[in-house]
Amino acid sequence: MENLYIAATPSSPEVNFDFAQHRLSVRGESYPENAAAFYGDIIKSLRDYLALCTDTSITMDIALAYFNSSSTKMLFNIFEALNDAQRAGNKITVNWYHDEEDDTMLEFGQELSDDFTDITFINHAV
Amino acid sequence: MTTPLFVNDQLAFCEIARKHHVIFYYVGYFSQNIVAAMADAVKLKLEVSGVNGPTRRKLFSSFVEMAQNIIHYSADALTPAEQANNEIRHGSVCISENEGQYSLLCANPISTQVAEDLRQRLETLRGMTMDEIKQAYKESLRADPLEGSKGAGLGFLTMARDSREPLEFEFWPMEQQPDVAMFYLKASI
DSSP states (O other): OOOEEEOOBTTBOEEEEETTTTEEEEEEEEOOSOHHHHHHHHHHHHHHHHHHOSSOEEEEEEEEEEEOHHHHHHHHHHHHHHHHHHHTTOEEEEEEEEOTTOHHHHHHHHHHHHHOTTSEEEEEEO | OOOOHHHHHHHHHHHHHHHTTEEEEEEEEEOHHHHHHHHHHHHHHHHHTTOOHHHHHHHHHHHHHHHHHHHHHOSOBSSOTTOOSSOOEEEEEEEEEETTEEEEEEEEEEEHHHHHHHHHHHHHHHTSOHHHHHHHHHHHHHSOOOTTOSSOSOHHHHHHHHOSSOOEEEEEEETTEEEEEEEEEEEEO
């Protein structure tokens, strides 16, 4: 499956899904005007890729300095897709990077790891 | 030589802004590009002013929520109502500081029908404790979006969570436009 790369803009993150290496990342800031439109195709590609994976180790790095409320919901959907893939027999590791001073980001990360318990969740304060 | 009137107006405006410790003010049309450019300036201004990290993040977050609410919901739109992308709508945002405490204020016209719905949602939020706000946030995160929402229905909850006081709001009738009200929203950070 073809890799997915979207360059960062001032209000949307860099998305680098290296499907061949099973290494995925989302980095930067996320407050696009229409988060559902921005993330819609990304989540679709992710699900298509995950559906092809069996017994695969997949790593997702998420390093977002800021995301708006509508992006929050989309991140939740990304985690849902990853969690489903873990249940289907893959091994998902998420590296969650957040500013060490940023409690909101830390709490949101904890929230995700509480909800999606099948995923291996590694918290990194930077 | 007498000072031209527009200079006097400008001086009076600047004087009011100075008195109220305004650090950022914009009135006009909001597009995503304008918001991203303003976000740059706001972020840098707060950094240069030595505001601590968590406060900066809260201010920045509420600023973006307010500005994007204007893009999505102001009744004064340059772009057609059915257009969901690259929307351009009118409103204003103001950030002011008083002894280390910040206020964010935004204003935009809104149809009176929408105003009623907003009033109910904001009244409910005002009656909630911080724990209840966080709980409601968690529930909304997992729920389907509200009807009519262009986001996740999480914007007010996000602002309320970061505000040290309940969100304040007002609706003012607009002369000559009985079906439109001016909506003011204030977050204290």
